[in-house]
Amino acid sequence: MQRAAAPSPVYYADAPPPPEPPVRGRLWRVLGGLSIVMSVVLVAGSLTAYGFWRRLDGQIDRENVDGRLGDDRPEKLNNSLNILLMGSDSRQGENARYGVEAGQRSDTTILLHISPGGESAIGISFPRDSMVQMPPCEKKDGSTVPAQFGMINAAFSNGGPACTWRTIESLTKIHIDHYVEVDFAGFKRVVDALGGVEICVPRRIDDPKAELHLRAGRQVVRGEQALGYVRTRYVLGDGSDLDRIKRQQAFMASVVKKATDKGMLTDPGRTYDFLSAAASSIKADDDLTLSVMQKLAGSLRGMSAGKVRFVTVPVQAYPQDRNRVQFDRARAEPLFRAVREDNKLPEPAPAPVAAQNKVKPVPPAQVRVAVYNAAGVSGLAQRTADQLTERGFQVVKVGTSKKQYARTRILYGAGAERQAARMAIAVPGHKPRPWSSAKPGYVYLVIGADGADLRGVNAAVPKVAGEIRADRDACAET
Template sequence: MLGWVSIAMSVILVGGSLTAYGFWRRLDGQIHRENVKDKLGKDRPAKLNDSINILMMGSDSRQGANAQYGTEQGERSDTTILLHISPGGAGAIGISFPRDSMVDVPSCKRKNGSTIPAYFGMLNSAFSNAGPSCTWRTIESMTKIHIDHFVEVDFAGFKQVVDALGGVEICVDKPVNDPKAELHLKAGRQTVHGDQALGYVRTRYVLGNGSDLDRIKRQQAFMASVVKKATDKGMLTDPGRTYNFLSAATKSIHADDELTLSVMQKLASGLRGMSAGKVRFVTVPTMAYPKDKNRVQFNQQLAEPLFQAIREDNTPPEPAPTPVPAQQKVQPVPPAQVRIGVFNGTGEHGLAQRTADALTERGFKVVKVGTVKSASKTKILYGKGAEGQAARTALAVPGHPSAAWSKAKAGYVYLVIGKDGAKLSGGGAAVPKVAGEIRADRDICAQT
């Protein structure tokens, strides 16, 4: 939603007229911004690249227009998502953090200047105790990912944006009747608006197994539909529709005061032309919290590779003519023609699979993933007739010249990862696939 607003407002400014500028000022003035920089502390993770990381939070406040949804005191962030946008618009990933995760919450400053001491508790309590800046500090301390901005949306704002989009498509496998959530749905594919959309993403007991993790999956499927709708090229060609969406969206979001026009223009340039197929949603890997069956904790072994990939996601290099390795005097073949086996010789759990996944995403045909005894150096070995395939692999994994191997199968390449690593060209570690991830271009009914 924020990306689409940034693109549309940038288009308005390109008009260059006083009318366009006035229109932009009116919309920009509707965004409620808050200064949180002095509440984030000095022990923040370093910024390692020029990607954009935005912490998105859904507030359950019952104040003002939200009073119709109950009388609960205070507010919590029951939905917390870290949106990572790769440099150059190469892709985007939204990482959901379950509200019931047991975490170490660092010391945080409240708006009134008082300080809450560090404690161990549920993730959503950080927001209720000290606002969005405390959730920001907590996610940064857990992931070591530098967050650039935050955006908060409440119940009323959510409904306004969904309605301004003309509704969002969902799919359910059976009729739903939940009076508590004011949710009444027929079975199958349908478009929901306002209260029905809010009830769909909030309900826990008539859809799924009643867990927060299951509700997150439904919210991710809903967001995938929003992405498909918002990337529809027809959105910017209808002035009335554009105005309604921009006005609803800018009135609905609460953000940090450093989310300025220049930042929004950078965001717009990163998202311009991004298709739904480049956007995916995942949930941070978790495991049972032994002291309470209703709580979870991060599975650090599975979560850390995801966090590391986000931290090290760098700008892809400019395309360059394909060189011919001097030692081989052969032309590299396209990645689709490379049959490759990837083997881990380091003892680092999952390294071969993560590298294989990254090669697969680049078009290589991975035929085997396995382990070997300790290897000090990374090697690219090839069998008879696979010189071109090895040359292509050497371009993808630079710094490791290829060599023929008498025991290799004809036509195959073997990447043996040693202790010196196997970093792929074009930036940091590829963002690994996460079990249960949802891509925004999928059929909304595919998993019902």
């Protein structure tokens, strides 16, 4: 039998080394709500003092939307949490310096879906230029705006957050639990409280209208520069709203990565300043209570940036106006259905794999594994290693193979057959093979071009073209 090609040799001291750290580096519109809520719920899990929560709770501005969501709402099918995130373009108060704009719209509309138990999270962006059917909406004063067809961001001006909430539910049939709204000034406060956010710019930018002046390359932006970066439309990309959403999602990914950084989590002062800035910058429904926030934070303890991704609702050109788009229902409906029906699935029984290999797998905690990137995809080995660690495996090495492979390989040293069998359960579709050069008792996961999808990771929601993961490098696609 032909022996599998070996990855680059690994040399160990008497004790296996700890995992290597990942290589450093990694809206206005879309960032607003999502950056705040996502960051809050990911960071807050380590803070449980009741007095701390009470202080934060008192800073949040709330609105009662009961009675304005209609009676024909979608049924809640599981224990997932869906939060509607909106970025307001209000020019009132602190926002007056950004010009005069009649009324108020939601140029950011994102549905943040958190799977049951905090297994994963996905932010779904709804392009503001989407032409949709909006249901009738009741305003605060009791008057009613009739049902109409138009751009999705008009729902906010028709009846505030409650109208946007009702519109998204009618379009997706997904039950929404809460909403969060943020404005320009709130966005800046949160970014500054984080100590800035890393971005990557392909060329020097000078945009006086957006008050944006950036050098080319990797850099950290704060305050006005961060706001200008996510607001600008015509000096970056192709000028379309869809292109801007993609850039803003990359910004949100950097926010999540920064908010879940160990340096932030282990510094109580920084954490409190950040959460306080977030709480004082948002408006939410009055059902997003203190107990709900505590429960949410607890369920999300340990969620890594690699489990957070951002996608845009699949759209196509709107025939009557080339500057508008409409949902591509054939591609959008599978996404909506997956979110609606998302439930925490139990780990599949390992018996069939064990029977096939005629080897009884050991528990993940007894598997010492070295993970190698042989696919040439930046950050792939570290992302996979993080997922394996979260599942209880002992990751002893993360590295890059000098040679690239088309297919992923599971190799093992003497005495590690049962450990390799457990790895084959976690990463299905790859038959373990012995490797004479392997260290006895160790398993080697060499990730080829066909990838290494862990069983059950983000299984509920299908992949969407152009999705962005929160653990990406800021310059990965620049």
